[in-house]
Amino acid sequence: MSLLKAKTAVIENFESLKLKLDQAEDLGFIDTEEAYYNAMDTLLEDAKMAQSWDELAAVIDQGKTLEEDLDTWLSLKGFTTIGLQWPTSSAE
Numbered sequence: 607m608s609l610l611k612a613k614t615a616v617i618e619n620f621e622s623l624k625l626k627l628d629q630a631e632d633l634g635f636i637d638t639e640e641a642y643y644n645a646m647d648t649l650l651e652d653a654k655m656a657q658s659w660d661e662l663a664a665v666i667d668q669g670k671t672l673e674e675d676l677d678t679w680l681s682l683k684g685f686t687t688i689g690l691q692w693p694t695s696s697a698e
């Protein structure tokens with residue numbers, strides 16, 4: 607997978623996570639202090655600015671952690687994320 611395709615996939619993942627968070631908030635779940643939104647916005651910008659696989663890999667690692675944290679938070683309320691596929695390397 608090329609770096610450009612991987613960046614696109616990562617950006618789409620963050621947009622999917624934001625959509626899931628929006629849906630949860632519409633149901634009354636509150637992201638106090640907008641911690642998840644702020645983290646997603648930062649990582650989204652980092653993904654867009656990534657110039658190498660190493661930079662993108664760091665964003666992907668943080669994105670996976672954020673997805674797990676968000677999934678845990680939502681699952682406590684009976685709501686889950688969608689199990690996103692994250693790019694793994696430039697060789698794939």
